[in-house]
Amino acid sequence: MSLDSQITADPFVDKPATKRANNRATNQDAILRAARLVFAELGYGGTTVRDIIRRTDLATGTFYNYFDNKEQVFLALNTQIGEELRALLAQGRQQAKTFEELIANNYLTYFTYFANNPQNYALTRSNRGRDGANVNMEGPQVKAGLAEMQADIEQAMQLGRVSKMDAAMLTAAIGGVAFSILDDMMQRNPVQPKQAAEFATRLFMSGIST
Amino acid sequence: MSLDSQITADPFVDKPATKRANNRATNQDAILRAARLVFAELGYGGTTVRDIIRRTDLATGTFYNYFDNKEQVFLALNTQIGEELRALLAQGRQQAKTFEELIANNYLTYFTYFANNPQNYALTRSNRGRDGANVNMEGPQVKAGLAEMQADIEQAMQLGRVSKMDAAMLTAAIGGVAFSILDDMMQRNPVQPKQAAEFATRLFMSGIST
Amino acid sequence: MSLDSQITADPFVDKPATKRANNRATNQDAILRAARLVFAELGYGGTTVRDIIRRTDLATGTFYNYFDNKEQVFLALNTQIGEELRALLAQGRQQAKTFEELIANNYLTYFTYFANNPQNYALTRSNRGRDGANVNMEGPQVKAGLAEMQADIEQAMQLGRVSKMDAAMLTAAIGGVAFSILDDMMQRNPVQPKQAAEFATRLFMSGIST
Amino acid sequence: MSLDSQITADPFVDKPATKRANNRATNQDAILRAARLVFAELGYGGTTVRDIIRRTDLATGTFYNYFDNKEQVFLALNTQIGEELRALLAQGRQQAKTFEELIANNYLTYFTYFANNPQNYALTRSNRGRDGANVNMEGPQVKAGLAEMQADIEQAMQLGRVSKMDAAMLTAAIGGVAFSILDDMMQRNPVQPKQAAEFATRLFMSGIST
DNA sequence: CATGAATGAGTATTCATTCAT
DNA sequence: CATGAATGAATACTCATTCAT
Numbered sequence: 114m115s116l117d118s119q120i121t122a123d124p125f126v127d128k129p130a131t132k133r134a135n136n137r138a139t140n141q142d143a144i145l146r147a148a149r150l151v152f153a154e155l156g157y158g159g160t161t162v163r164d165i166i167r168r169t170d171l172a173t174g175t176f177y178n179y180f181d182n183k184e185q186v187f188l189a190l191n192t193q194i195g196e197e198l199r200a201l202l203a204q205g206r207q208q209a210k211t212f213e214e215l216i217a218n219n220y221l222t223y224f225t226y227f228a229n230n231p232q233n234y235a236l237t238r239s240n241r242g243r244d245g246a247n248v249n250m251e252g253p254q255v256k257a258g259l260a261e262m263q264a265d266i267e268q269a270m271q272l273g274r275v276s277k278m279d280a281a282m283l284t285a286a287i288g289g290v291a292f293s294i295l296d297d298m299m300q301r302n303p304v305q306p307k308q309a310a311e312f313a314t315r316l317f318m319s320g321i322s323t
Numbered sequence: 324m325s326l327d328s329q330i331t332a333d334p335f336v337d338k339p340a341t342k343r344a345n346n347r348a349t350n351q352d353a354i355l356r357a358a359r360l361v362f363a364e365l366g367y368g369g370t371t372v373r374d375i376i377r378r379t380d381l382a383t384g385t386f387y388n389y390f391d392n393k394e395q396v397f398l399a400l401n402t403q404i405g406e407e408l409r410a411l412l413a414q415g416r417q418q419a420k421t422f423e424e425l426i427a428n429n430y431l432t433y434f435t436y437f438a439n440n441p442q443n444y445a446l447t448r449s450n451r452g453r454d455g456a457n458v459n460m461e462g463p464q465v466k467a468g469l470a471e472m473q474a475d476i477e478q479a480m481q482l483g484r485v486s487k488m489d490a491a492m493l494t495a496a497i498g499g500v501a502f503s504i505l506d507d508m509m510q511r512n513p514v515q516p517k518q519a520a521e522f523a524t525r526l527f528m529s530g531i532s533t
Numbered sequence: 534m535s536l537d538s539q540i541t542a543d544p545f546v547d548k549p550a551t552k553r554a555n556n557r558a559t560n561q562d563a564i565l566r567a568a569r570l571v572f573a574e575l576g577y578g579g580t581t582v583r584d585i586i587r588r589t590d591l592a593t594g595t596f597y598n599y600f601d602n603k604e605q606v607f608l609a610l611n612t613q614i615g616e617e618l619r620a621l622l623a624q625g626r627q628q629a630k631t632f633e634e635l636i637a638n639n640y641l642t643y644f645t646y647f648a649n650n651p652q653n654y655a656l657t658r659s660n661r662g663r664d665g666a667n668v669n670m671e672g673p674q675v676k677a678g679l680a681e682m683q684a685d686i687e688q689a690m691q692l693g694r695v696s697k698m699d700a701a702m703l704t705a706a707i708g709g710v711a712f713s714i715l716d717d718m719m720q721r722n723p724v725q726p727k728q729a730a731e732f733a734t735r736l737f738m739s740g741i742s743t
Numbered sequence: 744m745s746l747d748s749q750i751t752a753d754p755f756v757d758k759p760a761t762k763r764a765n766n767r768a769t770n771q772d773a774i775l776r777a778a779r780l781v782f783a784e785l786g787y788g789g790t791t792v793r794d795i796i797r798r799t800d801l802a803t804g805t806f807y808n809y810f811d812n813k814e815q816v817f818l819a820l821n822t823q824i825g826e827e828l829r830a831l832l833a834q835g836r837q838q839a840k841t842f843e844e845l846i847a848n849n850y851l852t853y854f855t856y857f858a859n860n861p862q863n864y865a866l867t868r869s870n871r872g873r874d875g876a877n878v879n880m881e882g883p884q885v886k887a888g889l890a891e892m893q894a895d896i897e898q899a900m901q902l903g904r905v906s907k908m909d910a911a912m913l914t915a916a917i918g919g920v921a922f923s924i925l926d927d928m929m930q931r932n933p934v935q936p937k938q939a940a941e942f943a944t945r946l947f948m949s950g951i952s953t
Numbered sequence: 954c955a956t957g958a959a960t961g962a963g964t965a966t967t968c969a970t971t972c973a974t
Numbered sequence: 975c976a977t978g979a980a981t982g983a984a985t986a987c988t989c990a991t992t993c994a995t
Contacts, residue, residue: 158368172956285507293499320530382981578788592977705923713919740950
């Protein structure tokens with residue numbers, strides 16, 4: 114029912130007698146960190162603004178100094194994660210010399226990221242689906258990430274590194290496999306991102322015929 | 324904000340002089356039909372019981388003669404669709420003589436079903452994700468469907484129709500591709516289930532190397 | 534959560550295939566019997582008309598053929614018990630030759646009645662207090678019973694069987710002791726009406742000086 | 744249907760220009776005062792939270808800033824009265840040198856209290872009975888008060904100030920007489936607590952033989 | 954800026970009562 | 975008369991948002 118339970122803006126300082134001199138960045142960050150936990154735990158729909166600030170040492174009204182409403186925090190959170198992950202993925206693809214490497218790097222990066230950030234996995238997972246319309250395969254970050262990948266795939270096709278085919282569908286398929294195998298992987302113990310990435314890569318390279 | 328806007332128990336008859344004319348089956352069905360639309364439009368989280376009955380010529384209290392709460396209607400709806408679809412899929416797999424046919428039949432059935440029932444696609448799509456915990460890759464119906472498929476896949480492995488590999492991961496992958504390509508397909512115009520099924524099948528049979 | 538659980542209008546006949554030929558008296562009685570249980574269990578405020586008919590094999594609407602609403606059944610029930618008890622008490626007083634006997638008979642009758650009818654005790658006890666305004670020391674039946682006793686007391690004063698004093702207060706006191714000692718008695722095991730009556734009688738005859 | 748009709752937090756000041764002027768203590772108190780009236784008028788069962796806040800210039804939600812629900816306000820109210828009255832009663836008993844004084848002080852304190860606080864009498868009277876289970880002879884406050892008195896009575900028995908007898912029954916009887924004579928007294932005009940106390944005391948000391 | 958109490962619109966749910974069959 | 979589904983007014987309670995301090 115509680116992961117941490119109290120996220121102070123600055124965890125190393127006890128609440129001073131005089132009201133803490135919070136600065137903008139610190140408070141905003143405290144809200145975001147609390148929101149990440151709460152969304153992961155209760156899902157977007159089940160979360161209230163009060164659930165978030167309760168996990169903070171801030172007051173209700175303070176929330177509205179930083180965000181317009183629940184949706185905006187959620188968006189900010191997703192943007193944070195999305196941008197971080199997209200950067201990693203893009204970097205992985207750029208280092209690839211063959212198409213197989215591109216696929217393999219992508220999956221390994223993706224699975225490893227969530228294996229190392231299970232909290233972020235919980236967040237996205239609890240909120241896959243719409244309900245606020247900013248999540249899922251259709252969330253703006255995911256969409257952007259898929260678009261970037263599709264561009265790289267199309268380029269690879271141009272360069273003859275892979276036979277030409279419906280790039281949109283291929284991209285969708287790669288994404289779909291990423292999501293579903295991620296779920297499968299995270300349920301296992303131990304979590305083995307490397308093995309998951311290999312499975313997915315092999316599947317895309319040569320199908321089940323392997 | 325409104326697709327239809329008034330679902331009478333019997334659309335061919337104007338509100339009868341008497342209000343009590345409706346019989347059990349009819350009213351239950353009217354609620355389900357209204358709920359299907361509303362959930363598709365607003366998503367599970369965004370839907371209120373009042374939204375549902377408002378799309379009906381029934382009274383508030385009548386809703387509770389048929390369902391305990393929002394979750395139960397939603398469940399009923401999902402069960403309806405899920406059981407119908409699972410039956411079709413199972414049937415397709417049983418008719419398959421090779422593993423390729425199994426995959427191909429599965430995809431074709433799946434894509435065709437939603438191509439023909441766009442309303443049901445809208446419903447599932449708006450509610451992919453949790454929030455009520457009965458939907459998505461983890462919804463009971465989807466879970467059951469995947470379990471059935473995994474069983475058939477394992478049997479095929481026993482029979483040597485496909486090389487042995489991690490059946491759970493393979494099942495997850497097949498499911499993931501189904502979801503993501505379905506989305507891609509439904510956005511296109513015209514909707515081409517056959518083509519989508521062929522793409523997915525080929526991918527699984529021999530990867531991108533084709 | 535259930536004392537009996539199904540009070541059929543006629544407990545000796547299984548529900549016949551054809552709708553039972555209930556006659557007025559039978560149905561009315563079935564409702565009263567069910568109501569007695571339910572009021573005892575849930576209290577007047579906590580009881581709904583549906584709670585009552587649910588304990589019956591009758592239909593909701595049938596209730597309204599016999600009673601206007603919850604209050605009326607409750608009233609009828611109280612009238613039943615009240616009249617029965619008042620008759621017993623009056624009879625006991627008439628047989629008394631001295632004032633002490635009058636008091637003693639009254640208490641013994643009263644305590645014995647509830648010792649033998651614990652269900653009726655539960656009913657009155659759960660509903661002592663107002664909430665519907667027909668219960669308690671001020672319920673019409675109790676009021677009537679006290680008035681009858683007061684009349685007998687006044688007569689005894691006229692006859693010189695007891696010294697003159699404020700008859701209304703004395704009546705109230707006798708009643709108050711009846712209620713409070715009844716509660717005390719019913720909580721004990723075994724229930725000893727005779728002992729309780731003796732205690733109360735002695736108290737009124739000579740106070741604690743005994 | 745209305746005694747007063749609007750209880751402002753501060754009756755001497757017209758609604759101030761600002762709505763937020765009220766402080767915690769004031770609002771809490773306004774709710775309690777309104778509740779006292781409403782419970783007295785409609786009884787516990789007949790009272791809704793809306794009835795209470797309607798008698799206030801506060802908003803619905805504000806009620807829930809101070810109390811969890813109807814039962815809690817009721818409890819708070821009863822606790823207030825109960826503790827006040829129990830303290831007075833205990834004090835009266837401690838000042839008694841004989842057992843007769845103990846009884847006499849008790850009754851005089853009790854009857855005087857309600858003679859001076861008719862609103863509190865209305866409250867307890869309308870709610871004597873259960874329905875929420877916190878009232879009456881069985882309400883926690885009454886129970887506590889009776890227990891305290893029983894302890895003092897038992898001590899008096901030890902000290903030989905009164906002959907030994909069933910202390911529980913005696914306590915119950917004293918309580919029952921208090922309730923019933925209180926009702927009788929409050930109906931009279933003028934209200935004469937002294938006379939009522941004398942009557943009750945004499946009754947307990949020497950019975951009707953006086 | 955921070956605070957946190959006040960606000961009140963909004964939602965789920967119940968239940969007495971009606972009435973077509 | 976009996977039936978039991980339909981009705982809809984009524985209530986408890988929540989929660990995003992405001993705003994005086």
